[in-house]
Amino acid sequence: MASEERTQELLKGLADAVVAFDEEKVAELSQAVLEEGVDAYEAVINGLAAGMVEVGALYDKKVYFVPELLLCADALYAGLDILRPHIESQEGAVKGQVVIGTVEGDVHDIGKNLVKMMFDAAGWTVHDLGRDVKLERFVEEQLKTDSDIVAISALMSTSMLAIPKVIEMIRARNPNVAIMVGGAPITEDVAKLYGADGYASHAGNAVQEAIKMISRLRELQKK
Amino acid sequence: MEIERHGAMPEVDNRKFFVIFQPSGRRGHIEEGKTIKEASRKLGVDIEGICGEQATCGKCKIKIEEGVFEKYGIESRMGHLSPIGEAERKFFKAQEQRDGYRLACQASIRGDIVVFVPEESRAGNQIVRKAATERAIELKPAVRKYYVEMLPATLDDPLGDWERLQAELNKKFGLGELTIDYQVVRELQKTIRQGDWQVTVSVWMNREVIKVEPGFIVKGYGLAVDIGTTTVVGYLCDLDSGEVVATDSMMNPQVVHGEDVMSRVSYTMSNEDGLEQVNQEIIGGLNQIAGRAAAQARIKRRDIVDMTMVGNTCMHHIFLNITPKYIGRSPFAPSLHHSLDIKACDLGLKISPGAYVHVLPIEAGFVGADNVGVLIAEEPYHQDEMALVIDIGTDGELVLGNREKLVSASCATGPAFEGAHIKYGMRAAPGAIEKIEIEPSTKEVRFKVIGKTDWNTDLEAVEAKGICGSGIIDAVAQMFRAGILQRNGRLNTDLETPRLRITDEGPEFVIAWADETTIGQDIVVCQDDIRSVQLAKGALYAGAKIMMRRLGVANLDKVILAGAFGSYIDKESAAAIGLFPDCALENVYAVGNAAGDGARIALLNVGKRREADKMARQVEYVELTVEPDFDKVFSQAMWFPHMKDAFPHLKSLLPEQVVQ
Numbered sequence: 001m002a003s004e005e006r007t008q009e010l011l012k013g014l015a016d017a018v019v020a021f022d023e024e025k026v027a028e029l030s031q032a033v034l035e036e037g038v039d040a041y042e043a044v045i046n047g048l049a050a051g052m053v054e055v056g057a058l059y060d061k062k063v064y065f066v067p068e069l070l071l072c073a074d075a076l077y078a079g080l081d082i083l084r085p086h087i088e089s090q091e092g093a094v095k096g097q098v099v100i101g102t103v104e105g106d107v108h109d110i111g112k113n114l115v116k117m118m119f120d121a122a123g124w125t126v127h128d129l130g131r132d133v134k135l136e137r138f139v140e141e142q143l144k145t146d147s148d149i150v151a152i153s154a155l156m157s158t159s160m161l162a163i164p165k166v167i168e169m170i171r172a173r174n175p176n177v178a179i180m181v182g183g184a185p186i187t188e189d190v191a192k193l194y195g196a197d198g199y200a201s202h203a204g205n206a207v208q209e210a211i212k213m214i215s216r217l218r219e220l221q222k223k
Numbered sequence: 224m225e226i227e228r229h230g231a232m233p234e235v236d237n238r239k240f241f242v243i244f245q246p247s248g249r250r251g252h253i254e255e256g257k258t259i260k261e262a263s264r265k266l267g268v269d270i271e272g273i274c275g276e277q278a279t280c281g282k283c284k285i286k287i288e289e290g291v292f293e294k295y296g297i298e299s300r301m302g303h304l305s306p307i308g309e310a311e312r313k314f315f316k317a318q319e320q321r322d323g324y325r326l327a328c329q330a331s332i333r334g335d336i337v338v339f340v341p342e343e344s345r346a347g348n349q350i351v352r353k354a355a356t357e358r359a360i361e362l363k364p365a366v367r368k369y370y371v372e373m374l375p376a377t378l379d380d381p382l383g384d385w386e387r388l389q390a391e392l393n394k395k396f397g398l399g400e401l402t403i404d405y406q407v408v409r410e411l412q413k414t415i416r417q418g419d420w421q422v423t424v425s426v427w428m429n430r431e432v433i434k435v436e437p438g439f440i441v442k443g444y445g446l447a448v449d450i451g452t453t454t455v456v457g458y459l460c461d462l463d464s465g466e467v468v469a470t471d472s473m474m475n476p477q478v479v480h481g482e483d484v485m486s487r488v489s490y491t492m493s494n495e496d497g498l499e500q501v502n503q504e505i506i507g508g509l510n511q512i513a514g515r516a517a518a519q520a521r522i523k524r525r526d527i528v529d530m531t532m533v534g535n536t537c538m539h540h541i542f543l544n545i546t547p548k549y550i551g552r553s554p555f556a557p558s559l560h561h562s563l564d565i566k567a568c569d570l571g572l573k574i575s576p577g578a579y580v581h582v583l584p585i586e587a588g589f590v591g592a593d594n595v596g597v598l599i600a601e602e603p604y605h606q607d608e609m610a611l612v613i614d615i616g617t618d619g620e621l622v623l624g625n626r627e628k629l630v631s632a633s634c635a636t637g638p639a640f641e642g643a644h645i646k647y648g649m650r651a652a653p654g655a656i657e658k659i660e661i662e663p664s665t666k667e668v669r670f671k672v673i674g675k676t677d678w679n680t681d682l683e684a685v686e687a688k689g690i691c692g693s694g695i696i697d698a699v700a701q702m703f704r705a706g707i708l709q710r711n712g713r714l715n716t717d718l719e720t721p722r723l724r725i726t727d728e729g730p731e732f733v734i735a736w737a738d739e740t741t742i743g744q745d746i747v748v749c750q751d752d753i754r755s756v757q758l759a760k761g762a763l764y765a766g767a768k769i770m771m772r773r774l775g776v777a778n779l780d781k782v783i784l785a786g787a788f789g790s791y792i793d794k795e796s797a798a799a800i801g802l803f804p805d806c807a808l809e810n811v812y813a814v815g816n817a818a819g820d821g822a823r824i825a826l827l828n829v830g831k832r833r834e835a836d837k838m839a840r841q842v843e844y845v846e847l848t849v850e851p852d853f854d855k856v857f858s859q860a861m862w863f864p865h866m867k868d869a870f871p872h873l874k875s876l877l878p879e880q881v882v883q
Contacts, residue, residue, distance in 0.1 A: 062729040062750045065712055065757065067858035105552025107848045132553045157294065157489040158551030189296040
């Protein structure tokens with residue numbers, strides 16, 4: 001079993017390596033986590049995910065841009081691939097399930113993939129429907145998985161016109177799902193206009209926004 | 224649903240509202256109570272006016288566009304302006320008032336608005352950057368003129384006029400099996416007698432009589448048009464000599480409904496009469512161009528007997544009054560690929576009544592007839608060299624190949640290179656900074672502004688308003704070479720020059736100080752601007768790279784920069800920022816508006832029309848977004864000049880540590 005000091009060293013190392021998009025280092029340290037008996041879940045949340053939070057902050061400060069985010073994503077997944085199979089289920093932390101996809105008619109998914117990665121890093125279960133997803137599939141998958149959230153992305157002003165329809169379709173079957181939207185032509189005003197519950201201007205904010213939405217939903221359900 | 228107002232803050236004295244000017248796209252927050260004319264000055268928009276804003280000259284007419292503009296999160300209403308007063312009212316007819324026309328110097332702002340500046344009110348016209356290039360074109364026009372003398376009808380020989388004409392055309396010129404246009408038939412008898420049985424007949428494709436004129440008329444004219452997303456241009460040509468006798472251009476009137484193609488498509492999808500509106504706008508614009516070009520050449524509209532059209536797929540569909548909604552979504556299939564010959568009068572175009580419009584073919588969803596125009600102008604399929612043709616505009620179309628095989632792709636670069644998404648970006652017009660040089664050791668800047676021949680350092684009054692596309696590319700290249708910009712696109716904040724500043728929105732670099740401008744602000748390039756350029760150039764480079772991979776090609780022999788401002792880009796700047804993969808600079812050419820040249824070539828040579836149809840189907844379209852590693856290729860291309868690729872030909876241009 002690793003000492004507290006060593007554990008912290010590994011966690012910080014993982015976070016730093018993600019920020020530095022050093023795939024090899026992340027893999028190396030993830031292996032060390034397993035070999036030295038550090039809790040895999042803790043390594044994901046307080047190591048890898050903590051690194052991604054820092055990456056999100058760097059993006060906000062305009063120090064990092066899309067290329068860096070994708071490189072960090074590669075580093076993150078290098079670690080997740082090694083650690084995830086060793087995670088036992090956890091209680092307590094606010095995390096859930098999310099169905100995500102790019103709306104019908106649209107084939108852009110870089111942003112959607114970054115959001116997916118943020119959810120992955122935070123330990124959520126992500127059901128990725130891919131792109132050009134038929135509206136009914138969003139509804140079906142949500143019902144099948146009973147996910148807390150449906151996240152819909154659109155990059156073109158033409159495809160975003162389908163979003164109000166799919167939101168209506170989802171609510172008709174399940175009024176308790178939280179729906180979030182995002183993508184280049186989407187703004188907070190547009191999100192409200194379409195009837196979405198949540199909106200994140202970029203991937204870095206997506207998970208926090210999702211958590212806020214779920215908390216709000218749970219409050220409403222208690223009443 | 225309540226739409227939140229941009230910037231409206233209750234309980235604060237100076238409320239600000241969001242004002243957007245079209246077609247320039249300049250926008251910003253303006254204090255309540257300021258007039259539209261004051262707003263235009265602040266945002267660098269030129270509106271005419273010679274009476275000192277006293278409502279005497281009436282030259283500052285503008286039009287308010289009403290509606291919800293989701294993209295900007297605002298609602299624009301005529302009621303957001305001060306009410307129209309007596310002095311102003313006399314300049315407008317009742318219908319104009321209902322349509323939202325006001326005088327910019329009188330209307331003051333009380334809410335968010337979108338202002339359209341009609342052409343007659345725009346001071347300082349946009350530079351025609353789509354001038355025709357010198358090209359050798361073999362003349363084989365679609366319309367030929369034939370002079371015939373007939374024996375008049377008599378009681379012994381009461382043969383009908385058309386049959387009489389047909390017989391003469393067959394006998395003299397061997398033209399059998401002709402048909403005749405309906406409008407021509409209506410006027411035939413009158414015309415023949417006017418000419419005393421001597422007439423000149425215009426025949427289209429040796430098949431159809433489209434015009435009959437009394438007497439002996441040598442000259443026939445044709446109009447070649449290029450409908451760009453941003454700029455529309457018409458080249459009026461003498462079909463006899465092949466010469467361009469007049470050129471006329473304008474901003475595409477549809478710009479009011481969106482700067483880029485997608486927003487125009489979504490406009491037609493969310494408004495019931497959306498398609499009709501944008502169709503009427505472009506047809507009206509083309510009729511204006513035809514009229515002005517004809518006047519320039521001192522001919523009549525009805526002397527224009529043939530027409531060709533090129534444009535991207537969306538412009539093509541809207542021109543033909545076909546809904547573009549199916550090209551606005553995956554799989555982006557167009558309604559047809561093949562060229563079309565349509566009667567101008569059916570489209571509402573006012574040229575010779577019987578004239579046809581030849582609409583060039585489309586290659587694929589986003590690679591339109593304009594790209595086909597570029598192809599028949601540059602003819603890469605007749606050459607051995609591996610050539611990359613980049614059409615730099617809003618749509619960023621690429622063609623790669625040689626006589627063996629050609630591939631094309633659309634990179635949807637977006638309007639960054641036309642000045643959009645750039646803080647001080649503007650289209651090319653007087654006042655735009657178009658060339659920049661930065662001294663690497665001192666980081667001092669000098670620049671040239673459109674409309675002035677000297678560098679700013681040699682001028683008393685510089686009067687810069689913003690930066691246009693070629694200026695932005697220069698800025699990025701020069702900043703990169705001077706160490707102000709890092710390879711990853713971040714501004715270097717360690718510099719010791721007052722030109723580098725940190726603001727709440729991030730770092731920025733000053734190009735022009737406020738006293739060198741007419742807008743009273745420093746003109747800067749900010750971190751977000753760099754990111755916009757990275758996205759645009761990354762898309763083009765990634766497209767080129769994926770196509771090279773598809774063809775199994777490791778090296779480029781030639782790079783051709785086409786497009787409205789292709790001839791104004793400094794090719795060294797373009798190479799230094801990695802707009803395209805490595806290529807010897809002497810083999811990089813700017814060819815101006817090749818799409819427009821292609822329209823002209825097709826107008827003057829029918830063989831080229833067939834070639835266009837053939838090549839449009841032969842070029843293989845590559846859908847970039849389905850490449851499995853597209854996001855990696857794209858993001859690696861965002862660095863200057865690239866994250867990993869080598870540029871042996873750029874050794875002299877780039878900082879030591881960059882060239883691998």
